[in-house]
Amino acid sequence: MQTRKIPHPGWNLEYLMFLFTRLSGLAFFLLAIIGVMAALLMGARYQMDLGTLMRWTFFPNPNHVLDSDIPDVTFGWDNGFWQIMQFLIIFFGGTHGLNGLRVVLEDYVHRPFWQIVIKLLIFVLWIFMILVAVFVVLGS
């Protein structure tokens, strides 16, 4: 079996995505900690159960906390700051995840032609997913 090449530092896709995967992985922890701490400061402890708090932590969308005892979601839970947080999570999450899918698929597909096809397909999927998710965030 052919092993993956070690990415050499420089402006190439493999190395940049290697760095991006690590950095966005750390960013998820930061974003989740900001989300859960802000929720607890806004009184989540007495207003929602663990599942609702976890949904909010993964993705701070106001629809995720509708099923709780919050009197008015528009007061603190639904504003531009959380929309920016959602865009960041979508961008980091979509890129991190689809790059991971590319890495896994390229381990099983060795022909250069099909590797290019996979790269293109995943690129199209990436653009599509981010556009759809942006629609959802702006519409919710």
Added chain:
Amino acid sequence: MTLDRKVSFFEGLRYKGGGPMLAWILHRITGLGMIVFVSLHVISSFFTQEMGSDWAIAINTVYESIYFQFFIVFCVLYHGINGIRIIILDLWPRMLQYQKEMTWLQWLVFVPIYGLTIFIMIQKLITGG
């Protein structure tokens, strides 16, 4: 480029990679699990929101099932904790000689968090709270 691996599935299972290999394969499985969940959820919420489609609402029942939720909590927690181990090992490659110990430490961190989460989920399921 096209090398045949000449390794059957069962030979692959017998490969004695130990804990770190299990971590590698679980990292892939949990990552793919999250891709499936997030893709389904994004598509379903988009079509529910824009068109109120019945089939989009039907997709919700897939991941609202308790078994899928056990699985997705496993995916998120395992992938996150294993990811921290990978980042630490990449930043300080000299730690690689303690790879096995770190994999054990990782399970030691993972099991209580996952166990407690599952305990609370089952408790809620039984009491219906």
